[in-house]
Amino acid sequence: MHHFEEELTCSICYSIFEDPRVLPCSHTFCRNCLESVLQLSSNFSIWRPLRLPLKCPNCRSIVEIPPSGTESLPINFALKAIIEKYQQQDHPDVATCSEHYRQPLNVYCLLDRKLVCGHCLTIGKHHGHPIDDLQSAYMKEKETPRKLLEQLTDEHWTNVCLLIEKLEEQKSHYENIVQDDKKAVVQYFKKLNDTLEHKKQALLAALDEVNAHISEEYAPLVENMKRIREEQLDLMSLNTSVQEEESPLLFLEKVDVVRQRVKTLKQKQLPDIKPVEIYPRIGQLLKDVWSKTEIGQINKILTPKIKLISKGNLCPKGTEKERGQSKELLQSIKPLTVMLISMMIVIIVISFSKPVLSVVNEVTLIYISDILQFVYQDLCNNLQAVMEMLCHTSNFLMEFMGRIVSFSF
Template identity: 25%
Template sequence: MASNMPDDFDEQFLACPVCMLHFRDPRVLPCLHTFCRECLQEWATKQQPLECPTCRTQVSLPDQGVDGLRTNFYVNNLLDFAAAKKGAEPGVPCQVCEGNVEGSKSWCADCAILMCESCTNLHRKFPYSKDHEVTSEETLKAEEGMSKFHRKRHCDKHKNQELVFYCESCNALVCTACTVVDHRPGKDHDPVEIATVAQRRKEKLQSLLQDIDPRLKEIQASVKEVERKLANLTPSKEAATDQAKAYFRRLADLLQKRERDILSQIDEQCRADGKALQTKKETIEFELAGLTSAQTFCQQAVEHGSDVHILEVGNQVQTRVETLLAKQLDLESIWSEFQFVENTTVVDFEKEVQDFGGVETKIDASKCEVVVKPAVQGFECVARLTTTNQEGRPCVTNSKAVTTNMKDPLGTDVPIKLKMKSWGEWEILFVPKLAGNHRLEVKVNSEQVPGSPFDVEVKGKPALTIGRKGSGVGELDGPVGVALDKDGNIAVVDKGNKRVQIFDKGTGQSLHCFPVEGEKPYGIDVDSNGRFLVTSFRKDFGLRRYSTEGKILGTVKPDCMKKPLGVAVLKDGRMVVADNIQKSCLLLQPDGSLIREIGKGQLQEPVFVSVDESRGVMFVTDKGAHKVFAFDLDGNLKFDFGKQGGIDGEFEKPEGVTVDPAGNIIVGNAGDGRVQVFGPDGTFIRKVGTVQGGYASGVALSPDGYVAVACWNGNCIELYRYM
């Protein structure tokens, strides 16, 4: 950063961190870091969303893009000042007459030229330039020269007018002419001299500067504390290692393997603690760097910025500093020393050799945590145990210290396998044979962990059934399309009741519903903004967009659309609609205009559609052909699979379709209710289940591994464990 002394310019401050050249049209990001306009434009083309090249803060560009960012006039002034100082040195000619190499020079801020004394005198006599701001060589060399050296700002509309007023109603700098024309004082405009407004803004920034110092000291102290603990980490490791070696030397050959295991645990503990402390230090230093950078920028603006500069960047500086000061920081660094302990005497080693030694980290059973995952009959199910120390940080312990027990509804023991997954993380694995409530007891060091014994509800097949026949809250009448909303809850097209109903993903309780237009609502999907897209056919057919609250936002009904059924929306807002009468799929722009028809002449009765964007493939169920077709988004047929039949891998009027993260295809049959899974190439993998009523319509896959199936005849939604 440049110092207060003009002779002490730091050339690095005048250089863009990206191109390492002097700034060209410097622009300020919201994080207060400055870059060349061209460098930012190039950076923005390579990265979405844009991140600051210096601090990695994500940046939301204005509508005008990089051109909408504020100009760093303070840097511009420094560049002008540096250029003028260099030009005033002996041996540099006048930029007007190109002579007077040795004479004193002056700088015209309005014309941005360096002039000798003779040209300066003439410049001041010409009518058009007599009012220009001319800085003498003495001022350039003076200690306070930099603070007085400011580039004038002129009105974009009235080019010869300097910006001297600030319209507080419009938050805009204006010239005298603007106060007569566009910003005339009155109820809509309030132009004030910029010095008055700039002084208020400067006082606010000065107040913020006072708030930065205490936070800086707090963060710096935290960094020192982490460094102290890091310094003690290696000696602690070395002491524990020495103790372990002395102990295992007495156990000779039988203990050599165990010795290596314990040394590995010590090293792992050291690496884990070292990584945690180093990460903590880097996190704190990162916050320190951000706040220090903001402080320096704010201080330069207050001490050297012109009124115009203050008004240009003051709000931005204030927002950045207030954001940093309000940010909740965890400055505590927690680390408890570890040591080697003798769990077993040498006399007893023969019978307990597998449990000899260990890395003690003072596990606190009261701080340990067990998370019970959803359990389904016949599947390997898991509960996760985290063993922690007194500070609540995950730490390793011996498997002997963890004991578990589970009983099924009949009181029979359920076999359990305990597996260390990662440092301080354990998996409690079991395969329940019965549905119903199971009891899981977990102890650490013979003490019950909080919540033990746990109730584990084991679901049968399906894992959850939602809804029943009716028109009330939580009731359904002919559910068809199903999708997951932005929160992972289940959104269902309740066709008979002409509404969309949202159910809680965990409990199945109805959260809310909203009516939809059109005689026969059918398909549904959710865009990246959480808005619902719902199709309907027959009278008032079309594709409608609804807000998350259910307010209609618009209708799409291009001329090519006749009977829209299934719909899938892509991340970029494009939509694919299966049109049953057109016997094709319509790829539409976000505004509903047609891009292309896909599958014309190949599809007989398309119903639902799903897009695997990672591979650029869309899958369409063809109810009439008893097949699933795969097209790319250019309309080319990639492959199809299936034929009519009732055995595994065959279809009876397929309808619902979705794709899992691995590219596998899940398809529901309307003819017999089977829900099947196929590989990315269409090869049959397995059957998920058969829905009640024998009619599986729309299907959707939840993030936690359940398939939601709309049961048309059963008037419900069934959830099956999938992963």
């Protein structure tokens, strides 16, 4: 410790002087420290004299304290001023206590083997511990580092090096495992993304196909109706000019023209627009089948053939009572039973007549297989939708069989 700091330290508490008081022997101590020593001395006295005797902690001479106590002792103003000036300055080279503000670490605790301040010994957790001054502790502990390092033998050094190698090997091994898992994740989601993209494009292509069919079906009808409307508008304009004609001859000629054109227009047959439905609906399919299918099974979902279906060919809804009975029936039907029913329909078609096999081409068989596959997948998610599809399939097969029979005959 710096020599100047030692001069500012009380020899009782080993801390910077607080309220320094001078004894008659000219030694200076903290007032609180003198109070503690004086209190300890008076505890062993049976009677209290007028003037209190006190043995100086430094020179061991007996001095007398006035009856008013340490308050009457003179203050060491010179030392107090030096301490105040010292405390106002920063001292980065002086180690201070972390528990007591600005108190220097000037005592060595032998019990805990660490530097402490005076407050740690008097009011802190090192109170009553054996202590030593810094110089003495320095001389005693000078050889300690070498003795401590001697405990680290060659065997210990070898074990540490081997352990480092083992840890680095394990670290590299586990990092490789993580890298492999990351590659697996990238490959898995790439494959999944490719599957989803393929399915998306297939569904969009199916929708584009039915959209083209809608345009092909309705565009001629719309154009024909527009021509009829234009003809009717032209007749209305002609009627206005006929009404304004004043010549009887020209009037009758124009009336005859109007009569012939109206007759021709009335003879044009207007198309009978039948209500149709787009079946199946992709939105419902995504909700009922796709959203309830496991990720690994998505690639097995077949793309449905989307068609315009006449509403009359769909199974009727029925009354409330019939719908209730149908609901109870659907709840009692097992998925395997419905699948067997579907398979029976196929068997009936194939076994109806041998010539059928020569008539039914490969495209038709694939279409029926796709429908049955879609029916079975959709069955586990929405039985009501499956039953409607079965009805539609049955109607389609009956119509198809009718055509085959008529073709055979």
